[in-house]
Amino acid sequence: MTHYLYQSQNWQKQLSDLVTDPAELLELLDLSSDALYSGAVLATEQFKLRVPRAFVGKMQKNNAFDPLLLQVLPHHLELEEHAGFVTDPLGEEAANQLPGVLHKYKSRFLLTLTGACAVHCRYCFRRHFPYQENLPKNDDWPDIKQYLGQHPEINEVILSGGDPLTLSNRKFALWVERLESIAQIKTLRIHSRVPIVIPERVDDEFISILKNSRLRSILVVHSNHAQELDDLTCSKLLSLATAQITVLNQAVLLKGVNDNADTLVALSQRLFEARVMPYYLHVLDKVKGAHHFDLETDKIDALYTQILAELPGYLVPKLVREIAGENNKTPLYGHATF
Numbered sequence: 001m002t003h004y005l006y007q008s009q010n011w012q013k014q015l016s017d018l019v020t021d022p023a024e025l026l027e028l029l030d031l032s033s034d035a036l037y038s039g040a041v042l043a044t045e046q047f048k049l050r051v052p053r054a055f056v057g058k059m060q061k062n063n064a065f066d067p068l069l070l071q072v073l074p075h076h077l078e079l080e081e082h083a084g085f086v087t088d089p090l091g092e093e094a095a096n097q098l099p100g101v102l103h104k105y106k107s108r109f110l111l112t113l114t115g116a117c118a119v120h121c122r123y124c125f126r127r128h129f130p131y132q133e134n135l136p137k138n139d140d141w142p143d144i145k146q147y148l149g150q151h152p153e154i155n156e157v158i159l160s161g162g163d164p165l166t167l168s169n170r171k172f173a174l175w176v177e178r179l180e181s182i183a184q185i186k187t188l189r190i191h192s193r194v195p196i197v198i199p200e201r202v203d204d205e206f207i208s209i210l211k212n213s214r215l216r217s218i219l220v221v222h223s224n225h226a227q228e229l230d231d232l233t234c235s236k237l238l239s240l241a242t243a244q245i246t247v248l249n250q251a252v253l254l255k256g257v258n259d260n261a262d263t264l265v266a267l268s269q270r271l272f273e274a275r276v277m278p279y280y281l282h283v284l285d286k287v288k289g290a291h292h293f294d295l296e297t298d299k300i301d302a303l304y305t306q307i308l309a310e311l312p313g314y315l316v317p318k319l320v321r322e323i324a325g326e327n328n329k330t331p332l333y334g335h336a337t338f
């Protein structure tokens, strides 16, 4: 067992000093729109505003259409009802086997260690998910272990969210040690948006926890726009690659945020500068409150055809949709041509 010095870190201060008041967010950005403000106040009741200051710092001032702002500012359109947009589009409540465990695909399962995220993304498919009733407690570990024993086909555990990197290094290391103790587990995957919104979270201690583990580590970050990837963020991501940790990115295709080919091309190119490989480009999950981010199928098709033509194959993310009950994420491109 390796021992680390668990110091209180700058990133933890950032995590406890988030912007949660729409008035403050608009003021920081020199936006004085009453309409934006009143819409934000209404929509924040369903799903709170939550955004780190470092992420606000990447937004353009005085631009109500800033692609980063649009992802986090509550909007009155979220309150509209639309056919087909529901609270649990992926049927996750039904797939819940044990507290914190979501096992939908054969070789890997999701383990939710915390319901908290550093940022609240308005389009999130988990915005209505009852996390707090569904977290593993320390006493639940034997049950999870037993579940793994009954499912020898599982060789990868995905720490997901909420966001697992809101946990302290101490707690994170405890779970890594637990998973390491199970011989069948070979790969540890972490799905997190924190490295994008609070890049300092990628500290030396975190890197050494992964580097010193017998598990192969993959970090899948979530960035939707090159503007999220400033120099500090890229240098932190690069430090993971230097430590031989695989870093991938998943993005969500969002109307008004990244729905044009130049934006998607720039995102892939910028990720690669930090040695991050594009992994998935998700079509929006039809979650209640996110209809205004949705794109028409024709538009998605045209966009994807264009980025395929512009990028080398290794920088093209896989276009996928998650369909409840399927064995994997469903690829969306090219099927009709067989």
Ligand SMILES: *Cc1c(COP(=O)(O)O)cnc(C)c1O
Pocket: 102, 103, 104, 105, 108, 109, 110, 158, 328, 329
């Ligand atoms: C998305 C997801 C995974 C990971 O799928 P990959 O295609 O391996 O990235 C695993 N489990 C659940 C429940 C998921 O939703």
Ligand code: SF4
Pocket: 117, 118, 119, 120, 121, 124, 125, 126, 161, 162, 163, 193, 222
């Ligand atoms: S789970 Fe991911 S997409 Fe959803 S709010 Fe948290 S960080 Fe955003």
